[in-house]
Amino acid sequence: MSQITLEAVDLSVKYKHRLLFHIPSLKLCPGDAVYLSGQNGIGKTTLLKVLAGIQRPSSGSLNLARASWLQRLAGFTGQSGVIYMHQSPYLFDGSVIENVAYGLKGKHVCQRKQRQLTMQALRMIGLESLSHEHISVLSGGEKQKVAMARAWAINPSILLMDESCANLDVEAINAQKIMVDDLRDRGASLVLTSHHPNTLTDGCNQQWLLENQRLIHKPKLNIINKDNHAFAS
Numbered sequence: 001m002s003q004i005t006l007e008a009v010d011l012s013v014k015y016k017h018r019l020l021f022h023i024p025s026l027k028l029c030p031g032d033a034v035y036l037s038g039q040n041g042i043g044k045t046t047l048l049k050v051l052a053g054i055q056r057p058s059s060g061s062l063n064l065a066r067a068s069w070l071q072r073l074a075g076f077t078g079q080s081g082v083i084y085m086h087q088s089p090y091l092f093d094g095s096v097i098e099n100v101a102y103g104l105k106g107k108h109v110c111q112r113k114q115r116q117l118t119m120q121a122l123r124m125i126g127l128e129s130l131s132h133e134h135i136s137v138l139s140g141g142e143k144q145k146v147a148m149a150r151a152w153a154i155n156p157s158i159l160l161m162d163e164s165c166a167n168l169d170v171e172a173i174n175a176q177k178i179m180v181d182d183l184r185d186r187g188a189s190l191v192l193t194s195h196h197p198n199t200l201t202d203g204c205n206q207q208w209l210l211e212n213q214r215l216i217h218k219p220k221l222n223i224i225n226k227d228n229h230a231f232a233s
Helices: 044-052 069-073 096-102 111-125 140-154 170-185
Strands: 006-015 018-028 033-037 059-062 082-085 158-162 189-193 206-211 214-218
Touching: 006 044, 018 044, 018 214, 033 044, 044 082, 044 158, 044 189, 082 140, 096 111, 096 140, 111 140, 111 170, 140 170, 158 170, 170 189
Parallel strands: 033 189, 033 206, 082 158, 158 189
Antiparallel strands: 006 018, 006 059, 206 214
16 A cells, blocks of 8 residues: 545535535545544535545546546545445445455455455454355445455555444444554545544544535544533534
8 A cells, every 4th residue: 555645626516506615725644534524415425525536526636546436436446545435335246255355456466365355354344254145135234344344455545434334333333443443554544424423433633524615624533422511623
């Protein structure tokens, strides 16, 4: 994995005559972990897709080369090293292990190493026993685990997680956190959205708030829950 600094300038998205957001500048450095928050429909998913190269902005520029939208949805992003994980991940017609291994194709990894990485990823996320099951028999939460395993195996420079823990229990979210922390230890950066605070949001060191068509940067993040009666700052 090569470390990447993502920079965007004059980024905006419009739908017909409606401005969804305009962001004069944005920077994501290696090792950053950002919690992207905002009300439903404010544009969080759109922003992540723009950063991933899946969706074109109405104006502005990114400093990353783009792989095809299919490659990004599948978790294979070529030289750009950016992976976008959606709440309903794109998975292929095949087994669990085939879906995880797919992301390693084209990365000049020998078959033996591919299998080692794939099985290690499935073991970390708790799906080793389902490795040869067809993807169609998995629950929504299990499919999200497959997507996380694939992302970890690819070892991206930037991981964009769009409600990727929505259908997961605490144990599975904690497993995701271990894998994300491992990627960050190797220099990856992270941007995630989540409706509810959890161990992943707790581990973020920045917050971006989408509000009133603008992105507000908050360098320090305090995830405050109902137990201590405060708010995210």
